[in-house]
Amino acid sequence: GQQVMQIPQYQHVQEGEDFTTYCNSSTTLSNIQWYKQRPGGHPVFLIQLVKSGEVKKQKRLTFQFGEAKKNSSLHITATQTTDVGTYFCARGRHSGYALNFGKGTSLLVTP
Amino acid sequence: DGGITQSPKYLFRKEGQNVTLSCEQNLNHDAMYWYRQDPGQGLRLIYYSQIVNDFQKGDIAEGYSVSREKKESFPLTVTSAQKNPTAFYLCASNQGAREKLFFGSGTQLSVL
Numbered sequence: 001g002q003q004v005m006q007i008p009q010y011q012h013v014q015e016g017e018d019f020t021t022y023c024n025s026s027t028t029l030s031n032i033q034w035y036k037q038r039p040g041g042h043p044v045f046l047i048q049l050v051k052s053g054e055v056k057k058q059k060r061l062t063f064q065f066g067e068a069k070k071n072s073s074l075h076i077t078a079t080q081t082t083d084v085g086t087y088f089c090a091r092g093r094h095s096g097y098a099l100n101f102g103k104g105t106s107l108l109v110t111p
Numbered sequence: 112d113g114g115i116t117q118s119p120k121y122l123f124r125k126e127g128q129n130v131t132l133s134c135e136q137n138l139n140h141d142a143m144y145w146y147r148q149d150p151g152q153g154l155r156l157i158y159y160s161q162i163v164n165d166f167q168k169g170d171i172a173e174g175y176s177v178s179r180e181k182k183e184s185f186p187l188t189v190t191s192a193q194k195n196p197t198a199f200y201l202c203a204s205n206q207g208a209r210e211k212l213f214f215g216s217g218t219q220l221s222v223l
Binding site: 009030031033035041042043044045048050088090092093097098099100101102103104 | 151159161205207211212214217
């Protein structure tokens with residue numbers, strides 16, 4: 001009940017194509033966070049969504065939180081090679097501050 | 112610069128040996144965490160601590176131990192009871208509930 005599922009597991013696109021990853025939960029989420037991990041690096045926080053139906057943008061990245069607060073998505077417009085990495089969504093645990101992470105979506109962008 | 116420092120970057124463990132991974136933060140964060148990352152498995156929570164001298168087990172605590180004697184430090188010991196220790200270990204911290212996590216650069220542990 002505290003897990004989040006991410007799809008797809010992998011995505012390979014040509015530079016300039018769009019990319020979307022989805023994060024789903026069987027239970028209502030109080031909030032959802034997104035992180036990016038570059039190859040060989042560590043996860044870096046991208047954004048947090050809290051409100052039902054919330055949409056936030058960061059340049060070419062668009063984050064959405066579902067109306068029922070059970071799903072979220074990250075959309076990248078016109079991918080670049082700098083977008084390569086694994087994108088994780090994460091939800092809070094009932095017990096405290098810690099987060100449960102999805103298994104991530106690994107994005108490969110070829111020029 | 113403020114941040115989280117993990118050491119060593121690479122670590123090798125022999126059979127039957129305990130090894131300790133270091134994690135230090137100067138962000139003045141109350142909460143600290145240890146995650147394990149295996150290829151294609153995401154991040155799994157090992158232990159976490161919300162305050163000094165207190166810590167809780169995560170989802171995969173068996174074979175691991177921690178201490179939190181200082182606010183800045185949260186070392187992780189991988190004991191000989193952990194039969195499959197090869198993984199990338201990430202330490203993180205944050206200030207409170209719903210706050211973003213700051214991660215260290217990780218330690219890659221391998222078995223000789």
